[in-house]
Amino acid sequence: MPTVAATALRRPVAAALVVVAASIPMILPAITGATSACAAATGPHAALVIDTGAGTHSFCVALDATTVSGIHLIELAGTQDHLAYGFGSGGQAVCRLAGVGPQGDDCFADYPDYWGYWHGDGHGGWTWSSSGAASARIGDGALDAWVWGSGDSGTTHPKPPPAAIHDVCVPAAPTPAASPSSARSMPPAAPSSGARSSASPGRADPSTDATRSPKPSGEAVVKRSPSDGPPTAGALAAAPNPPPASGGPGPGLLVAIVLGTALAGGGWLRSRSSRRGRSAG
């Protein structure tokens, strides 16, 4: 019985470990140079980029403290920009963002696909977060990104499109408060986990360019990728790949059934013959 409980706990514990793994707290990677960018906005701001695989959402989030956790940044984006989100593992792990991800408390329910956590370096690049979102400290001018995909490290997990704080929080913006329409949740037809890897060419470039070029007009506080915008979006059209391997059992499965039947039958014969041998002897 304890082993049953242990297995049941393993995933939540693993999730918690990922979350708590903050041996080295990664603090404000982009605070220098980025501070001035958001200085025009009233109060501290941080950028939150969410890449569902089918499209990218970017939010300029007003912080309610000098530093907030990565979890709280998502909550702030939820209240300010209506970002749909769901946490698991007692609110320590990120399960669901913009309609993508598992519904329950187990954020690794769709493993190998999960929400990878990235910090911006302030110059357009991204580094894999060494700490969980609950223990990360996000300050003014910092960038956080969540990317849906598979891969257990920063070398294998898909990276968000390059973005700097200026791209998300426009310096000249007179009204830093985000427009409510900015955070549309993605259509529920999220890319299924298997389609993700093959869909990567579709998601790469248009959103990158869109995020990069700062809009001159002041009212656009939150940038959106094409997929997030009107239905003409190119990235969205590229996304729906056929779900993988749902057509039926493959040839390997038949081989496996033959092998299993042979083994079970062989075992049955062996046990019968040994029983007969025992009763005869």
Added chain:
Amino acid sequence: MDRRSVHPVAWIVWATSAGFVAFVTTDPVYLLLLWAVSWFVYASHRVDADHARSFRLFLTGALVAVTLRTGLVFFGTVNAANTTFSFLEGLRLGTILVIFGTFNAVTDPFGLVRMAPRHLHEPALAAALALSIAPRTVAGVGRVREAQRMRGIRIHGARALPALAVPVLERGMEEAHTLAESMDARGHGAGRRSRYRPQPWTGAALLIALPAIGAAAAFLAASVGGWAVLHPQTSPIVWPEADPLLLAAIGLLAFPGLVRRTEP
């Protein structure tokens, strides 16, 4: 009782490799094949002794584990994806239990103690005692029930429990005492170790251990290299895949069943 044909370490290697394979995958194809492999190996090599009966106990435990793990889904969101995921996790646990049951049924735990290096002798002894608790209890229950039947005692339900448990526990204490005394008489615990009739590594032992290592290596490579799906996705549920190379690796684990069994 004393099967001297196969080196016990070969069985340790086999069980460890099979357990490792079960540990790294939740693909039901591989897991169910491991059940078939275990059954085949058990049927080919079981020792007709008390601890061989514990295979059935572990089989029951494995089924209970699968059911319980699947039942845990009711504490969360119940949908097809979560239920499948839980079932596969439970199946993996059950597979490990079945493999362990097979290991228990084909080896004599006390044969393993003799293999342990001298300074590890006492931990190994403790491990062997722990390993043999389950089969001894099963055997003890069987004997007590048999005795009760012969005396025409038929108790059923909850009232049967004390009538069963007391003699079983008493017997267990007695056996442990006898064992301790006999081991003391043979010089155990004095730092000496028996070199009487050392067990040779036979071809059969190599035929059990080496393919098992190969199987574990194949799954390790698949797990690290990622060239085969070891964890089929459950949302949406898709047909599990079966890589031919990994199927062959599981076939390697069935090699012990092909080794001719030498009667003692």
